[in-house]
Amino acid sequence: MSSRSTPHAAAADAPRAEHGAPGLAHRVPDLGALQLLLAVARLGSLGGAARETGVSQPAASGRIRSMERQLGVTLLERSPRGSRLTEAGALVTDWARRIVESAEAFDAGVSALRDQRDSRLRVAASMTIAEYLLPGWLIALRTSRPGTAVSLRVGNSAAVAGLLADGQADLGFVEGLGTPSGLDGVVIAHDRLFVVAAPGHPWARRRGPLAPAELAGTRLVLRETGSGTRQVLDRALAGHGGLAPPLLELASTTAVKAAAVSGAGPAVVSELAVGEELAARRLVRVPVEGVELSRALRAVWPRGARPAGPARDLLSLTRARR
Amino acid sequence: MSSRSTPHAAAADAPRAEHGAPGLAHRVPDLGALQLLLAVARLGSLGGAARETGVSQPAASGRIRSMERQLGVTLLERSPRGSRLTEAGALVTDWARRIVESAEAFDAGVSALRDQRDSRLRVAASMTIAEYLLPGWLIALRTSRPGTAVSLRVGNSAAVAGLLADGQADLGFVEGLGTPSGLDGVVIAHDRLFVVAAPGHPWARRRGPLAPAELAGTRLVLRETGSGTRQVLDRALAGHGGLAPPLLELASTTAVKAAAVSGAGPAVVSELAVGEELAARRLVRVPVEGVELSRALRAVWPRGARPAGPARDLLSLTRARR
């Protein structure tokens, strides 16, 4: 059994989860330890990091030490004049930074989800925008305008429009073909749809781009009818023979990606959703020529009610031209 | 003070860390809870997730409940027929997945760093490749060839070549202008260098690409002389007036990015390092025309010793053509 002495009828052969390792939490230090490591790396001393983190120096020392034991890697060169990262420690610290950044995005997002009332800025956004873009914006907003409490509601374009109309939201973000009626808005970005395939798929080895008719004629892994992705695809390929019946029709972007990665077939997903997979080469982008697979991401507000105050602050963060 | 009743002279006003929130670890559930949430989302029941995770059903129930209290968000719709994610819960789960994936990359990397001996595949890699690409490859390898123990050493090109020559490594990865002498290798990718600027910088609003002479004549935020980035840049701009003295010369890619984000000035960094920042619009890429800012990433091995077995497995993962 693991490190537990209490008798318990644990499943000795529990099936593997989607996310592999069963004892992941036992092999990855907790957030506090990782943050402490980042602080030590930045400040060059255990004691300094302890002060900044608000714990005692022995606590910091012990915590780093037990992290080294847990990982089986020496992270720090300690000396009477401070502590420096070892080469392996630098690498571990870089990997740790990723975890901490993900956690910050999580926290920023959840804070917005929680503060349903008495917040100075109430945002309504589509799922895609809320999932991939908003946490980053919120972190940026937190640094440029600390103390701005933001609340978040998610929904489709109609729901966002409704919240704005009812005065239950100050600023909305939608993806789609046009600005919902009754609202003003600006395009803040274009969400391109990428055709992606597993590295082993023939399309991953093509030299030239795909013709629209070829894409239309191939059975793909897609979201269900009615999803934003599906709408754009249907519309774009209508003049090229129409979209073939899907190979798989799945309920979430995550499931679509997973199917594509495991080789089920080519998929079409937002560029926002596959950055990581492309970088790690778990998926390969297949270029397509002669057809515009993208939709506008828009910030919207009630007609005439130009964003001011916190809403304007957030809006300006999102409008970095590309 | 926070939730601690023990008397202690904690720093009441500890300065803020690089990574914002002081109590981040208290606001973000631990990995086990996040994994449990992912399992519930996938399986549709608390008990099922408990079984898969290897804990008792009350433990799972209590853990999710306390996570809901901690976050201030209701994640699950519980019913006598199972549990489904609420809308907010789906969003939280997506954000949580990011954290878990980062943790898996961390774990995969650290495992390789730890298993210094008696591993079936000994890899030597440059810092950039080890940091950004290798964890993903290791995760892929773990799924396609479970049980392959990999060890990792990091170093510059010369060090990698030395380890391969000494028989202390089976496969190497280097970035640079050519294959080190005495080694065979293949190009597995091209690492493009991106010119990036904060969204507020004038370069972020340019409509046309930057001319090489303009880039060369501008003082940039860069790594120190001798770094790979710097070499490529020097070489590429040698014919365009030569690189201006740097605005800031920093010791790590992280520091360079941070300076650029905070508006110190434009920077030049590997595309691998700024994916996240570009996606979140914390940085904007500035196109450059007429100059090739890229270097090859190569897999290398001792001349004549073609990779076989685990080395060949890993190599094939990395060679997905682009």
Next chain:
DNA sequence: GACTGCTCATAGGAGCAGCTTATGCCCCCA
């Protein structure tokens, strides 16, 4: 040459959090 300041390490003691088992209630289906 001892003093002061910084660093990190060790020792002993206390509180919080999570786990376990045992049990109860609710709903659906045969």
Next chain:
DNA sequence: TGGGGGCATAAGCTGCTCCTATGAGCAGTC
């Protein structure tokens, strides 16, 4: 009307991490 799956509550135990207090090494200084 039982059986089974689902979720919740109660009571007890274990272990982790924190705290304070103190020791020891190295530098620069008076």
